[in-house]
Amino acid sequence: xxxxVVIGAGMASGRMLEELFDTAPGAYAVTLFNAEPRGNYNxxxxxxxxxxEKSYAEIxxxxxxxxxxxxxxxxxxxxxxxxxxxxxxxxxxxxxVPYDQLVIATGSAPFIIPVPxxxxxxxxxxxxxxxxxxxxxxxxxxxxxxxxGGGLLGLxxxxxxxxxxxxxxxxxxxxxxxxxxxxxxxxxxxxxxxxHRGIKVMTKASTxxxxxxxxxxxxxxxxxxxxxxxxxxxxxxxxxxxRLATDAGLEVARGIAIDAQMRTSDPDIFAVGECxxxxxxxxxxxxxxxDQAKVLAQTxxxxxxxxxxxxxxxxxxxxxxxxxxxxxxxxxPNREDIVFRDPGRGVYKxxxxxxxxxxxxxxxxxxxxxxxxxxxxxxxxxISTLRDTLIFGPAFQGGAPVDPMAAVAALPPxxxxxxxxxxxxxTIVAAINGGASDLAAVKAQTxxxxxxxxCTGLVEQVLASTLxxxxxxxxxxxxxxxxxxxxxxxxxLIKSQSLKSMPAVWQAGAWKTPDGCHVxxxxxxxxxxxxxxxxxRDDLQSRFINERKHANIQxxxxxxxxxxxxxxxxxxxxxxxxxxxxDKFAVPTVxxxxxQRIDLLGVKSEDLPAIWADLNAAxxxxxHAYSKGLRTVKTCVGTDHCRFGTQDSTGLGxxxxxxxxxxxxxxxxxxxxxxxxxxxxxxxxxxxGIICVDSGFQIGVAGAAGMDLKETERLGQVETEEExxxxxxxxxxxxxxxxxxxxxxxxxxxxxxxxxxxxxxxDDLAERQRLIDAFAVSQSVYQKDPWxxxxxxxxxxxxxxxxxxxxxx
Amino acid sequence: MTTWIDxxxxxxxxxxxxxKVTTPLGCVAVFRTGADEVYAxxxxxxxxxxxxxxxxxxxxxxxxxxxxxxxxxxxxxxQGADTGRVATYPARVEGGRVLxxxxxxxxxxxxx
Numbered sequence: 001x002x003x004x005v006v007i008g009a010g011m012a013s014g015r016m017l018e019e020l021f022d023t024a025p026g027a028y029a030v031t032l033f034n035a036e037p038r039g040n041y042n043x044x045x046x047x048x049x050x051x052x053e054k055s056y057a058e059i060x061x062x063x064x065x066x067x068x069x070x071x072x073x074x075x076x077x078x079x080x081x082x083x084x085x086x087x088x089x090x091x092x093x094x095x096x097v098p099y100d101q102l103v104i105a106t107g108s109a110p111f112i113i114p115v116p117x118x119x120x121x122x123x124x125x126x127x128x129x130x131x132x133x134x135x136x137x138x139x140x141x142x143x144x145x146x147x148x149g150g151g152l153l154g155l156x157x158x159x160x161x162x163x164x165x166x167x168x169x170x171x172x173x174x175x176x177x178x179x180x181x182x183x184x185x186x187x188x189x190x191x192x193x194x195x196h197r198g199i200k201v202m203t204k205a206s207t208x209x210x211x212x213x214x215x216x217x218x219x220x221x222x223x224x225x226x227x228x229x230x231x232x233x234x235x236x237x238x239x240x241x242x243r244l245a246t247d248a249g250l251e252v253a254r255g256i257a258i259d260a261q262m263r264t265s266d267p268d269i270f271a272v273g274e275c276x277x278x279x280x281x282x283x284x285x286x287x288x289x290x291d292q293a294k295v296l297a298q299t300x301x302x303x304x305x306x307x308x309x310x311x312x313x314x315x316x317x318x319x320x321x322x323x324x325x326x327x328x329x330x331x332x333p334n335r336e337d338i339v340f341r342d343p344g345r346g347v348y349k350x351x352x353x354x355x356x357x358x359x360x361x362x363x364x365x366x367x368x369x370x371x372x373x374x375x376x377x378x379x380x381x382x383i384s385t386l387r388d389t390l391i392f393g394p395a396f397q398g399g400a401p402v403d404p405m406a407a408v409a410a411l412p413p414x415x416x417x418x419x420x421x422x423x424x425x426x427t428i429v430a431a432i433n434g435g436a437s438d439l440a441a442v443k444a445q446t447x448x449x450x451x452x453x454x455c456t457g458l459v460e461q462v463l464a465s466t467l468x469x470x471x472x473x474x475x476x477x478x479x480x481x482x483x484x485x486x487x488x489x490x491x492x493l494i495k496s497q498s499l500k501s502m503p504a505v506w507q508a509g510a511w512k513t514p515d516g517c518h519v520x521x522x523x524x525x526x527x528x529x530x531x532x533x534x535x536x537r538d539d540l541q542s543r544f545i546n547e548r549k550h551a552n553i554q555x556x557x558x559x560x561x562x563x564x565x566x567x568x569x570x571x572x573x574x575x576x577x578x579x580x581x582x583d584k585f586a587v588p589t590v591x592x593x594x595x596q597r598i599d600l601l602g603v604k605s606e607d608l609p610a611i612w613a614d615l616n617a618a619x620x621x622x623x624h625a626y627s628k629g630l631r632t633v634k635t636c637v638g639t640d641h642c643r644f645g646t647q648d649s650t651g652l653g654x655x656x657x658x659x660x661x662x663x664x665x666x667x668x669x670x671x672x673x674x675x676x677x678x679x680x681x682x683x684x685x686x687x688x689g690i691i692c693v694d695s696g697f698q699i700g701v702a703g704a705a706g707m708d709l710k711e712t713e714r715l716g717q718v719e720t721e722e723e724x725x726x727x728x729x730x731x732x733x734x735x736x737x738x739x740x741x742x743x744x745x746x747x748x749x750x751x752x753x754x755x756x757x758x759x760x761x762x763d764d765l766a767e768r769q770r771l772i773d774a775f776a777v778s779q780s781v782y783q784k785d786p787w788x789x790x791x792x793x794x795x796x797x798x799x800x801x802x803x804x805x806x807x808x809x
Numbered sequence: 810m811t812t813w814i815d816x817x818x819x820x821x822x823x824x825x826x827x828x829k830v831t832t833p834l835g836c837v838a839v840f841r842t843g844a845d846e847v848y849a850x851x852x853x854x855x856x857x858x859x860x861x862x863x864x865x866x867x868x869x870x871x872x873x874x875x876x877x878x879x880x881x882x883x884x885x886x887x888q889g890a891d892t893g894r895v896a897t898y899p900a901r902v903e904g905g906r907v908l909x910x911x912x913x914x915x916x917x918x919x920x921x
Contacts, residue, residue, distance in 0.1 A: 513868055514843060515843040515868060517867045517872070518865040518867060518877060540823070541866065545863040549863070555875065556858070557858065800829040800836070801817055801828055801831070803832045803833075804831055804832065
């Protein structure tokens with residue numbers, strides 16, 4: 001097998017490897033160097049990581065398993081010091097690797113403006129995950145940040161830091177923001193939007209020095225202005241990282257010179273990505289890099305391929321700032337403009353026309369039609385007949401507005417849908433006809449919408465027009481009308497910004513109501529108490545009445561009372577106490593439940609503390625039959641009595657119930673333990689169901705027997721009770737940390753995948769222990785009998801104020 | 810004539826919470842908002858009779874615990890798609906005590 005060495009694990013080389021392994025697995029033995037101590041991730045998505053909208057784990061493109069499956073020798077965290085072309089070896093910090101073919105994919109380095117103070121601690125660039133983490137850490141202390149550079153990266157950094165609560169000023173040398181992508185009008189709208197979010201923008205601002213003694217304290221401008229700064233982000237531009245190539249004597253212009261097959265001046269050395277220079281052109285956006293990757297993979301496999309640079313477009317990934325630009329929009333003698341403005345909505349669209357073709361477009365505030373305009377630019381289409389309505393986009397061509405779906409349906413198969421990955425409509429339709437019936441499947445099979453994600457809506461429209469009625473859109477639903485955030489956004493926001501109180505979340509999440517509503521408050525209360533058990537205080541007023549009064553409200557406004565019966569085991573004394581209580585409080589209905597306990601229905605609200613006190617006195621505690629929390633652990637009699645029992649299922653059930661009771665979860669959690677595969681406790685439709693066998697315990701999770709009926713899936717099989725309990729606790733804690741409020745475990749597992757759960761609960765022992773420890777911390781606060789607590793501290797609240805003596809005259 | 814009756818300290822009602830008041834004529838729910846204002850509403854949802862004092866208080870409204878009807882404190886009107894109304898009664902806070910208007914509670918009896 002030939003030896004291929006790749007220097008740099010970025011998006012370009014990552015895509016090249018994918019192409020290589022897909023086309024000819026086993027053609028090369030690959031060694032991959034990366035100076036960063038990690039593999040390939042989606043660098044475009046660093047901005048959402050910075051702002052807290054995504055986590056690093058969500059932007060990983062190639063994980064350890066992928067590298068292992070493709071037998072890539074990973075040398076991550078190791079810098080390459082030199083390329084020895086004579087001996088055909090790459091010299092790394094930890095030793096040499098010989099190559100037959102070498103790919104240089106060193107990307108780019110941030111440009112540092114040569115001002116005094118540029119090396120002070122607190123001055124950082126914005127290129128990789130470490131930079132991003134450094135910014136996140138710095139923002140945790142609050143204070144002021146100055147971002148030097150009002151281009152794409154600078155503005156994404158500014159928006160992220162602002163979202164994390166810093167005072168942010170953007171300094172930009174030119175007269176308006178993003179001058180290479182936007183004209184002045186769009187630059188103004190962008191500036192106004194950023195200022196509305198509290199970001200200060202200074203244009204024509206030239207930095208003279210960065211001030212500070214042992215770390216950055218301020219930025220000094222040419223006009224004498226001094227801006228205090230706890231953090232300075234330099235985002236003035238990038239330059240190809242060419243040092244290794246230069247040292248090796250390869251031909252280097254502004255970047256590493258390559259031909260259309262990605263070959264450098266050495267026939268066995270190739271270069272790809274931001275480090276290359278192709279006929280004087282440099283590349284910073286992902287689409288051409290992916291084209292290069294494809295060409296390089298083919299070249300390495302001996303196939304014919306030619307790299308042709310294409311027209312490019314730009315979008316900004318700052319939530320709420322919708323902008324698009326493509327082509328050439330400078331003014332010129334033979335050029336004409338079509339401009340549309342709607343100041344009230346902050347919409348601006350400008351098309352630049354030359355010789356009856358659109359050559360450039362700038363849009364701000366409404367970019368829904370940008371793909372269509374981009375197609376017109378790329379194809380050099382003749383627009384003379386469309387000119388009257390051109391600016392209104394594809395829906396209005398032909399006179400009357402048409403269904404936007406029709407526009408997508410009318411696109412030819414070769415129309416490009418995903419610009420990042422060069423996926424055309426035909427490829428997506430083929431995948432759909434091959435069985436990909438939702439966005440995730442299309443993404444997995446074609447990579448459409450898998451990079452920056454701005455074409456997601458378009459991909460969904462292709463799905464809809466291809467599948468017709470069979471397509472059901474997974475709409476992104478905000479939690480409620482109080483906020484635009486989804487449950488997933490909200491959980492991320494709470495964790496990433498360490499929000500520990502409701503008012504903090506309302507502020508950071510831009511709540512539109514003063515104090516939420518009956519939908520968001522219970523969810524928020526759970527998320528906060530699950531993430532910060534020690535810092536956050538449970539808010540009873542944000543709980544549904546059942547959890548506020550620790551009893552189930554019935555249709556007539558009375559309540560039901562159900563004491564816990566550990567594992568379904570009770571005693572004559574307990575039964576007597578229950579019977580006495582039922583008599584004393586004239587309980588109209590006494591019912592044996594499906595969860596192996598006894599329910600007293602029809603108790604008046606004001607009687608609750610008294611009946612609880614009686615049941616407490618007999619040694620019973622709340623059964624939490626009303627809570628989004630652990631309900632029951634149903635058991636069979638197991639080895640104690642049953643001739644088929646293989647283990648002490650009752651004993652294990654009691655241990656599990658004693659470990660888990662009192663914990664709050666996203667939705668109710670029901671367990672069961674059956675002593676043998678005959679499964680008398682019906683464990684195979686529970687949230688966690690354990691089946692005892694001779695050799696141990698089979699642990700199933702994610703069953704359902706409510707609105708849906710679903711058998712559990714096997715989480716694992718263990719030999720001892722201790723392990724069975726450990727896996728159960730770890731599973732419940734993982735569910736507590738990650739699931740959406742009111743998703744039962746089966747719904748949550750369907751979203752994240754059982755493998756994802758297994759990795760954390762079963763395979764990764766350190767993570768399992770972390771989960772168990774975190775659960776223990778939470779239980780130290782929440783495992784208490786709420787009945788006893790309310791009898792002791794809150795019984796007043798259950799009594800109505802009595803004005804009966806106040807008689808109506 | 811307005812006769813204010815003291816029904817107890819404001820602190821007896823948690824912020825964003827409520828207290829049920831029984832009168833010979835039926836129950837009234839007295840609410841305390843997040844901004845410490847008090848409002849009094851008939852404690853019976855016109856939909857299925859749910860006890861509004863057991864609902865979740867948000868802004869100037871309460872959500873019925875049975876089927877999530879939402880009632881505005883100032884008008885007693887059901888919000889959103891639901892139509893219905895509960896009676897409202899004057900209530901105020903003075904010197905940390907919550908007061909209800911006795912005359913209106915009597916008027917209610919005449920109306921009822």
